[in-house]
Structure formats: structure tokens, C-alpha cells
Amino acid sequence: MDAFIHQVLSGLATGGIYASLALALVMIYQVTRLVNFAQGEMAMFSTYIAWSLINAGMGYWPAFLLTVLFAFAVGVVIERVVIRPVENAPVLAIVVVFIALLVILNSATGWIYSYTIKTFPSPFPKEPLFGNKYMSSHELGAIGVTLVVLVLLYVFFRFTPLGLAMRAVAQNPESSRLVGIRVGWMLALGWGLAAAVGAVAGMMIAPIVYLDPNMMGGILLYAFAAALLGGIDSPGGAVIGGFAVGVLENVLGAYVIGNDLKLSVALGLIIGVLLVRPSGLFGKVNVSRV
Amino acid sequence: MALLEAKGLRASYGPTRVLHGIDFAIDEGSITAVLGANGAGKTTTLRALCGMVKTEGDVRFGGARIDGRLTEDIVRLGIAHVPDGRGTFVNLTTEENLRLGAYTRKDRAAVESDLARIFAYYTYFPRLKERLRQQAGTLSGGEQQMLAVSRALMLRPKLLLLDEPSFGLAPLLVRELFEIMRTVNQRERVSILLVEQNAAMALALANRAYLIETGRVVLSGAADEIRRDDAVRRSYLGY
Numbered sequence: 001m002d003a004f005i006h007q008v009l010s011g012l013a014t015g016g017i018y019a020s021l022a023l024a025l026v027m028i029y030q031v032t033r034l035v036n037f038a039q040g041e042m043a044m045f046s047t048y049i050a051w052s053l054i055n056a057g058m059g060y061w062p063a064f065l066l067t068v069l070f071a072f073a074v075g076v077v078i079e080r081v082v083i084r085p086v087e088n089a090p091v092l093a094i095v096v097v098f099i100a101l102l103v104i105l106n107s108a109t110g111w112i113y114s115y116t117i118k119t120f121p122s123p124f125p126k127e128p129l130f131g132n133k134y135m136s137s138h139e140l141g142a143i144g145v146t147l148v149v150l151v152l153l154y155v156f157f158r159f160t161p162l163g164l165a166m167r168a169v170a171q172n173p174e175s176s177r178l179v180g181i182r183v184g185w186m187l188a189l190g191w192g193l194a195a196a197v198g199a200v201a202g203m204m205i206a207p208i209v210y211l212d213p214n215m216m217g218g219i220l221l222y223a224f225a226a227a228l229l230g231g232i233d234s235p236g237g238a239v240i241g242g243f244a245v246g247v248l249e250n251v252l253g254a255y256v257i258g259n260d261l262k263l264s265v266a267l268g269l270i271i272g273v274l275l276v277r278p279s280g281l282f283g284k285v286n287v288s289r290v
Numbered sequence: 291m292a293l294l295e296a297k298g299l300r301a302s303y304g305p306t307r308v309l310h311g312i313d314f315a316i317d318e319g320s321i322t323a324v325l326g327a328n329g330a331g332k333t334t335t336l337r338a339l340c341g342m343v344k345t346e347g348d349v350r351f352g353g354a355r356i357d358g359r360l361t362e363d364i365v366r367l368g369i370a371h372v373p374d375g376r377g378t379f380v381n382l383t384t385e386e387n388l389r390l391g392a393y394t395r396k397d398r399a400a401v402e403s404d405l406a407r408i409f410a411y412y413t414y415f416p417r418l419k420e421r422l423r424q425q426a427g428t429l430s431g432g433e434q435q436m437l438a439v440s441r442a443l444m445l446r447p448k449l450l451l452l453d454e455p456s457f458g459l460a461p462l463l464v465r466e467l468f469e470i471m472r473t474v475n476q477r478e479r480v481s482i483l484l485v486e487q488n489a490a491m492a493l494a495l496a497n498r499a500y501l502i503e504t505g506r507v508v509l510s511g512a513a514d515e516i517r518r519d520d521a522v523r524r525s526y527l528g529y
Contacts (some may be wrong), residue, residue, distance in 0.1 A: 167386075174342070175377035175379060176375065176390075178340065178367070180365040
């Protein structure tokens with residue numbers, strides 16, 4: 001029983017990280033109707049920046065903060081420079097741009113930092129927090145960090161004029177222009193926020209999976225499964241989906257299919273959701289008259 | 291001086307030209323009606339003024355060129371547009387829709403008092419105020435139309451562009467809406483450019499009117515004169 005509780009709780013910890021990345025995917029999806037395949041690599045690259053800063057002698061939390069700001073800026077720049085010119089291009093062209101971004105970031109990181117696996121520090125103490133025997137303090141801390149990020153995002157979108165403007169743009173860009181919202185900048189801001197959230201996810205998962213240029217491949221797949229499970233256009237759904245996928249993955253991996261086949265949980269989920277309920281648990285069902 | 295003046299305004303959707311050089315002027319403080327059959331280019335005229343379609347020609351607002359500028363910049367000059375189909379943010383609440391209307395304003399205290407005051411215009415929609423926290427998509431058609439006009443007024447515009455505001459409304463509501471336009475025009479000194487299918491009511495309200503056919507102005511003048519024009523009476527007023 002203890003082992004089972006441990007599996008569920010550590011599933012929640014990684015689930016929180018999937019939830020963050022799924023949320024980043026949903027934020028971009030809501031404004032572009034496309035899944036940003038490079039989201040994981042953007043997070044991975046940011047995590048390397050954090051690693052550099054920490055290795056250069058900076059404290060963990062200042063490096064963390066600086067990395068988040070850096071990721072935000074990179075997100076804004078990518079939107080402005082790479083995505084903007086293909087904004088009105090056919091879907092496949094944009095998908096190719098996303099994949100190119102993925103490959104470029106992955107190779108560039110490998111070229112700069114080499115493909116050798118590195119350890120990434122956790123800001124949380126080695127010994128378990130509050131004397132609990134079920135979770136490591138990093139897992140508990142990761143859940144805490146995730147929750148803080150989620151609450152901050154919720155407050156931003158729900159209670160600030162800028163957050164309201166971004167929700168308006170996601171929903172109706174034309175009407176947004178008609179009330180004077182600079183839609184282009186809101187899209188760039190959305191990319192920045194998504195990249196910042198992704199960077200947090202990267203820094204939280206790196207102590208668990210170690211740092212290497214391919215570390216986010218699997219994670220992105222789980223995040224994608226989470227976003228689909230919750231409903232690709234539902235931020236709340238993505239978060240719940242993230243935690244659910246984390247727990248499912250851990251429990252199935254430990255008791256049913258074994259750790260080697262864990263990733264197939266994500267694939268199974270993706271196919272299952274698409275077959276049974278394409279709109280996900282909390283997504284809008286799209287009905288169109290023909 | 292004219293508040294807004296367009297000369298040789300042309301607009302196209304892709305290769306299809308819809309406006310073939312329209313000239314018109316809106317006097318400060320006036321109500322101007324644009325009439326015409328379906329597909330004549332009325333909606334496109336409004337969209338062209340706001341930079342929502344590709345245009346050529348010369349458009350001046352308060353003396354400054356606005357053609358070729360971004361929609362969001364034109365709006366910031368004080369032109370509010372209630373688009374065809376209302377443009378409601380259906381998943382946001384009524385209050386959020388109204389606040390978005392005032393998005394570009396910096397005078398926060400005045401925005402709050404406008405929010406409280408905006409409902410004073412309506413006699414038939416006491417419930418709109420009760421539905422401030424309700425999703426705008428769940429409002430009735432009439433309520434959504436009133437919300438769209440209110441959202442535009444929250445900008446405190448100098449010029450209000452209305453695209454068929456009476457579309458799909460019950461006759462009682464149409465009368466109320468026209469009453470609101472008159473009040474807004476007289477009390478708040480907002481100039482109005484009104485595109486309408488209901489030619490009789492539009493001509494009764496407006497100072498000036500333009501008649502558009504297939505992307506060209508075929509008749510313009512004082513609204514009373516146009517109302518007495520035989521061709522207009524037969525084609526648009528139906529008596």
C-alpha cells in the first residue's frame with residue numbers, strides 16, 4: 001500500500017510538470033489553433049541556460065528567475081521573427097516551421113553543450129520535507145512550484161486588463177482590434193508566457209530525468225496527451241489532464257506494463273481520446289452546420 | 291469642417307473589387323446614413339474606414355490621414371465600430387465585454403462611472419445589468435445587440451460606426467435602438483455613421499444620406515431630400 005501511495009504521489013509531481021507544459025501548448029493553441037511541437041525544445045534550451053548560470057556561480061533562485069525572463073523574451077522574439085511572417089500560411093507550412101524550430105533548437109543545444117547527459121540541481125533539500133516518507137522533497141517542491149505558476153497565471157488572466165485582452169484575442173481577434181487591442185503584440189506576449197511556463201517545467205523535470213538535449217521528447221508527448229485529455233482548448237482541462245497523465249503513467253508503469261513501456265501510456269491515451277472523445281474531458285465540442 | 295472625409299475610397303477582397311471609388315463626408319455631430327441593397331458595399335465601406343480590408347484612396351479623420359493604418363490605431367483615434375454580426379466576445383462575461391470596450395482609455399475613474407451609467411440608456415433591458423457576470427453568449431439577440439452598442443460607447447468615441455444595428459431585432463427594440471442613437475448623438479455629441487436596411491427609419495433619424503449601388507455612390511444629400519426622391523421611395527421605402 002505504501003508503495004502504491006508513493007507511486008500516486010510521485011505521479012502527481014511529474015503530472016504537475018506535464019500540466020505546466022500542457023498549459024503552454026494550450027496557450028499557443030488557443031491563438032493559433034496549432035500545437036507548437038517546439039514547445040519542449042524551447043523549455044529544454046531554457047533549462048540549459050539555467051544550468052550555465054548556476055555553473056557560473058549564480059544562486060539557484062536568481063538563475064531560475066533570470067531563466068524565466070530569458071525564456072519569455074525568446075518566446076516573444078520567436079513569435080515576432082519566425083511565426084509572424086508565416087501567420088497566414090497554410091497549416092502544413094506552419095507545422096514545418098514548428099518542426100524546424102524543434103530540430104534547430106535541439107541541434108544547436110547539442111552543438112553548444114554537447115550531448116553528454118548532465119545533472120541539474122534541485123533547489124530543495126535532499127532529506128524529505130516534513131518527515132514524510134512518500135515523496136522526495138524535490139517532488140513536493142515541484143508540485144508547489146507548479147501550483148504557484150498556475151495560480152499566478154489564473155490571477156493574471158482572470159483579474160488584469162492585459163489578461164482580459166489576451167483572452168479576448170484568443171476568442172475573437174477581429175473584435176479585439178475593434179476595441180483597440182494590439183493583437184500582434186498579444187500573440188507575442190502569449191508566446192512569451194508559454195515559453196516562460198515551459199522553462200519552469202524544464203527546470204523542475206531536469207533533476208528527475210537529467211539534462212540532455214533530448215530530455216523533453218517524452219515529456220512533450222505526455223504534455224500533449226494531457227492537453228488532449230483535458231481538451232486542447234481548455235486551460236483548466238490541461239492542468240487536470242496533466243496530473244491525471246502523471247498518475248496514470250506512474251501507476252501503469254509500476255504495476256501493469258512496466259517502466260520500459262511507460263511512454264506507450266501517452267500514445268494510448270492520445271489515440272483513445274481522439275477515438276472516443278476528440279474534444280477531451282473539458283473541451284468545447286465543435287458543431288458545425290453543413 | 292468634416293469630421294471624416296473619404297475620397298476615391300476603393301476596396302477589394304482578393305482580386306474582387308467591391309468599392310469603386312466612393313466619396314463622402316461626415317460632419318461633426320451629425321448622423322449620416324448609408325443605404326443600399328444587399329451586396330452594394332455598405333459593410334465594406336465601414337470595414338474600409340477601419341482598415342479591416344485592403345483599401346486605396348484618401349481617408350481623413352479630423353484632418354489626419356487614416357487610410358492604410360492598422361485597425362487598432364484607427365480605433366484609438368476615437369472611432370468605434372459595431373460590426374456586422376455584433377462581434378460579441380461570447381465566452382466572456384457581459385461586464386468583461388464592456389470593459390474591453392474601454393480597453394484603450396486611461397481615465398479609470400471615468401470608465402467605472404461609465405460602466406454604471408451605460409444602463410441608463412435602456413428601458414427595455416433592465417436585465418442586462420443583472421447579467422453583468424453572465425457569459426455574453428447566453429444573452430438574447432436583442433441583449434447582445436445592446437451590449438455591442440454599449441461596448442462601442444465605452445470607448446467614448448467621436449465617431450460611431452454602426453453596421454445594421456436593427457438586424458434581427460423585434461420592432462419594439464428597433465425603435466428603442468434608434469432612440470438610443472438619437473440620445474447618444476444629441477447628448478454626447480457623438481457623430482454616427484449608420485448602415486441600415488431599414489431605410490425609412492434611417493432617413494428619419496439621419497441628417498445626411500448616401501445611396502450606394504454596386505460599390506458606387508449613386509445619390510447623396512440631405513436625408514429629407516433623399517426621402518422625397520422618387521427612385522429611392524420606390525426601391526427602398528416601398529411606397
